[in-house]
Amino acid sequence: MFWSGNKLHSKKKSLVPSHPDTAIDCASLVLTIGTEVYITPNSENDIKVKKTLTVEEPQFIIPKGQFALLITEEEVHVPYQNIAFISFKAKYKYKGLINVSGFHVDPGWKGKLTFSVYNAGPSDVVLEKGNPFALIWYADLDQEGIFNGDYANNQYVKKDKPITSISSDKVTDMTGDIFSPFKLKKDIEELKEKYNKEIIEIKKEVNAIEGKLLVRTGLLIFTFISLLIVIIRLLK
Structure with a gap:
C-alpha cells in the first residue's frame, strides 16, 4: 500500500533527515535539484565534465537532443520494509524531459538520487539549483520471509555506501557523440x-x-x- 501524505509527514524526519523542511505534494515528497550536474556536450566548446552549481551561477541549460545527469539536494532514505517510486514533476515532462534512469528506489537505499534525463522537446530547457523537479512515493512490502520484524538481515535489500555526488563512472558512461x-x-x-x-x-x-x-x-x-x-x- 502506498503511503498517504499524513504518513509521509509523520515519517519525514527519517526519510529525508537532512532536510526536514521537504515539501509534501499529495502522497509524495518533493525533491529538488542539487549542486552537481553533467550535460553531454552540444559542441566542441562545451565542457566535458560535471558542473558545480553555485549561488552566483545556479542555472544550467539542457539543450534539445542532449542527455544530463542531475542529483538531488536531498539525501533520501528508504526503510528496509519499503520500496519507493520516482518521477519528474509534470511541468518538466510537458517540456520534453524524459527520465531514462529508472523509476524505483530499492529497499534500504540511503543517499542522494541521480537522474539521467533526455531532452526530447523542441526547445532547450533551463533549470536551476533548488528547483523542485521530482517526486518520490513510498509503499509497503509484504512480510514474506521476515521474522520478528528483522528487515535489516533480509538479503534482498540495498546495503551499499550512500551516494553523495555524481561519480566519474557515471560521467564516463555518458561521454561520446550523441x-x-x-x-x-x-x-x-x-x-x-x-x-x-x-x-x-x-x-x-x-x-x-x-x-x-x-x-x-x-x-x-x-x-x-x-x-x-x-x-x-x-x-x-
Whole structure:
C-alpha cells in the first residue's frame, strides 16, 4: 500500500533527515535539484565534465537532443520494509524531459538520487539549483520471509555506501557523440551550407575560366584574320 501524505509527514524526519523542511505534494515528497550536474556536450566548446552549481551561477541549460545527469539536494532514505517510486514533476515532462534512469528506489537505499534525463522537446530547457523537479512515493512490502520484524538481515535489500555526488563512472558512461535528431539536422545544415559555398566558389572559378577562354579565343580569331589579310595582300 502506498503511503498517504499524513504518513509521509509523520515519517519525514527519517526519510529525508537532512532536510526536514521537504515539501509534501499529495502522497509524495518533493525533491529538488542539487549542486552537481553533467550535460553531454552540444559542441566542441562545451565542457566535458560535471558542473558545480553555485549561488552566483545556479542555472544550467539542457539543450534539445542532449542527455544530463542531475542529483538531488536531498539525501533520501528508504526503510528496509519499503520500496519507493520516482518521477519528474509534470511541468518538466510537458517540456520534453524524459527520465531514462529508472523509476524505483530499492529497499534500504540511503543517499542522494541521480537522474539521467533526455531532452526530447523542441526547445532547450533551463533549470536551476533548488528547483523542485521530482517526486518520490513510498509503499509497503509484504512480510514474506521476515521474522520478528528483522528487515535489516533480509538479503534482498540495498546495503551499499550512500551516494553523495555524481561519480566519474557515471560521467564516463555518458561521454561520446550523441546522435540526436537535432544534432543530425544541425550537421546536415552545416554540410549543406559548406557545399553551397563550395559550389559558389566552383561557379566563380568556372566563370573566370570561361572569361579567359573567350578572351583567348577572341585573340586567336583576331590573329588568324590578321594573318589572312597579310597573306592576301602578299598574293596580289
